[in-house]
Amino acid sequence: MNMEKDYIKLIFGLKLKQARTNKNLSLFGLAKITELSKSYLNEIEKGKKYPKTEKIILLAEKLDVTYDHMVSLKLDNNLAPIGEILKSGILKEIPLDLFGIQEADLIDIIANAPAKVNAFISTIIEIAQHYNLTRESFFLASLRSYQEAHNNYFEELEEKVLLFCKAFHIDGETTISIDELSAILIEEYGYSIKEIVFSEQEELGDLRSIFVPKSKTLLLSVGIDYSQKAFILAKEIAYNFLEIKERLYTFSWIKFDNFDQVLNNFYASYFAGALLIPRERLINELNLFLSKTDPKPQEMIQLMNKFTVSPESFYQRLTNILPKDFQIKNLFFLRLSHEIGTDTYQIKKELHITNQQEPHANEMNEHYCRRWVSIKTIVESLKQKKEHFFDAQISRYENSNNEYLVFSSATPDPFKKNCLRSISVGILITPSIKKKFKFIEGNSVQRQLVGVTCETCSVQNCLERASPSIHLEQKLRNEKTDATVQEYLAKFS
Template sequence: MQEEYIKLIFGLKLKQIRTSKDLSLFKLSKLTGLSKSYLNEIEKGKKYPKTDKIVALADAFEVPYDELVSLKLDKNLAPVAEILQSNLLQEIPLDIFGIEERDLIEIISNAPMKVNAFISTLIEIGNNYNLTKESFFLASLRSFQEANDNYFPEIEKAAKNFLREYMVDADECVSNESIEEILKEEYHYTIAYKDFNDFGFKDLAKLRSIFIKEKKLLYINITSDKDQQRFILAKELGYNYLNLTERLYTFSWASFETFDQLLNNFYASYFAGALLLPEEKLLEDMRELFNLEEHDLSKFQEILGKYTESPETIYQRMTNLLPKHFNIRDLFFLRLSTKKGSNSFKLTKELHLNQQQSPQANETDEHYCRRWVSLNVLKKLETEEDGVHETSAQISIYPYNNNQKYYVISSGTKDPFNPDYLRSVTIGVLYKSAQRKIKFMNDSTIPIREVAVTCENCGMKDCSERAAEPFRFEKDIRNKRLNVIINDFIKEQSKLEISN
């Protein structure tokens, strides 16, 4: 166990015994001859006393020396000790939120009982909702993006520097061939386009790329389309140009060992987006689009589709630029998937800036509202024989969530690696914060729908799209009604007592 944590556990034990004996730091100082400031630093886990000082403390407390130096804490503090002895604090990405490990340790030492209750609560929530280390790190990454409005100027600058250094014609879109050439010449890559089905492992066919670090060999699944291949190549440039050594080796990733791998994967992906959809060019096109008076989805596809045919790349990139350049910070991004013929939908990716938008992922297997445009584009896509891309938009109003109103646009596509699956990507912006910036949002022809988050929490009457009964909503209503009755009863009884 690390020396820092040994200090902290000793400090926790010292403080616990001192307070149980109703001794102030001043009184303990008088009994032991140790200064008050020195004792304070011991209790905060900053110092570990020498043997003679521990003897003095044991004598003052009238406890055996061995008991005082033991790393065992009583049952009230045992969970804290377990956390400190594990690698949890090392695994939590404290640094990206500007938190020093020492600060957290001091919080623990100042209020160990409350921290213990908090830790126990997290453990219980994690057990009940199957919270894994992987999902914890993904949630940390989302929080990191949200804390920075999903805009990272240092990566934007790096992408611009790269374009200046390597791309001769800045007016042209970055081509697959040009990226390949740079990877081969500058970073000594070998790039092989293969049908992953030929590798003899069925599950590998679902991947788009595999990187063999020792050989600098990049396998790209030949079944992926041109845009997907370009993003993979640009992402490899990001890893190398940004000097990101701790990385993931497949796309899409199957698993990760450390938070740095996940974070660097995000940085490399961000760099790829900034390279393929350059900030200044895309901003010019977004302004042109937002100045349109009429709501025309074909214009949306025409203006933004010249960069890539991948809606996800476009929507993700817009989440970078909308907060920074248009002051539209109330937004969300969703990616959902479904199997053809199924009435089940899975939320596989999400981002919520300002952390107040609905919907958000639920862990209770509830049914997402079938009025979402995100689900409707998937239904439309499934009915079209030759459909490869479906885009739709609506204004969504959440009557059971403070009447929040969003403009939401969603694109559905077939999953190229799972022919039986469809997926949609969606971006939604809070109406009141975006309507001045995006003129076409005021077009009266845009469909308006009342929506909910899940059927189970929805109180809409006679909803033809309902996929489940509103038992959570009804339970909440019953509880509220009961509280009113209880309060009225208490008031009545109070009056009777007073009159008697």
């Protein structure tokens, strides 16, 4: 392994701290006997500084250890797990700064209880391997946590969009056109835009665009629709206006080289969504919709069609606006994928604000509840042969009695042949939500008792069930067994 300077400094700092604590010395005490400053020693222990040779000799002498021991990169058994973690590079992969954590602080935590922390990290790694958690999945999970921590609303990006609109005289009350987006890229940022047939190359079949940085050429697939093209162009504008250098060059993404690319991809996407769906205009449209006492499905589709975006972009934008401007703090976003001719439905993307809501991804190949409107819209889209099938439902979860108002749209998957996907936003129903959504108390929205997965669901006589409730049955058997054991323990005590 090619040892980095940071790694060498961290190892030395750990060894110094271990040698000091073995002598029951405080930093103040070590500073006193070595005549080195406490702040200097503290920086060494945190891996920020590496002392010169004469200072290492002095420290080794005062701590009764050898010079060779101090400069060796080999750690004692109780610190060996930390060395493995450092060498693995996992700390470089985790976007610690995103969550306000310094690497040195995490090292300090690990150093104080190496065996326990190592066991914890090993457990996480084992779980990740068990569920085939890829590096990209890890990055995306980190991003999702970041979004959820901010209620998926980023004021700075919203302000950047307003600054852009002011600089380029974009009217937020009208829909920005593809011609205008293209003109900005060409005239302001020196792009050339070419449309080519990606499908002629099998490997490029799922891509919609490629950006060639050297010539500033944006290659667009001729197969994309108006909303996809608008989003790609808006995203390219975002990369330039936000001055993002570390970025992806394809849409959709193939791989992420580092977390910065993941984060910057999100920033550019957020900017694009906010540009295509102006905040104030959307708020006004939603207020009109929410004032209705008996809205029809077609009215929601008409609302979406007022913006040049896909249903997914529209629902994503709802997750920005509803928490911020409508004070809706408990909602979820789901994207489900279904291959035609199969009985499988997979959650490909999810977001939960403010807490983990009940419908969520399951990595155990269980069957999601077929009563979910997210699945029903896919089924009806196929049955009725509609390009965009919208429906809404009030779902009551059998285990908790929590109710969610769920909006869902099913469309062909633009990135996969013979696949459909549904995009859904669900809102936890509370007394305040009933006041905001006038139609909840009426009969315009169907109500349905639902579960999470068939394997864990206790709904009786469910005609839609895709699998027996095997996990629930096992849990009930275990509970009965435990109750019987307790009876025997009481009887023979």
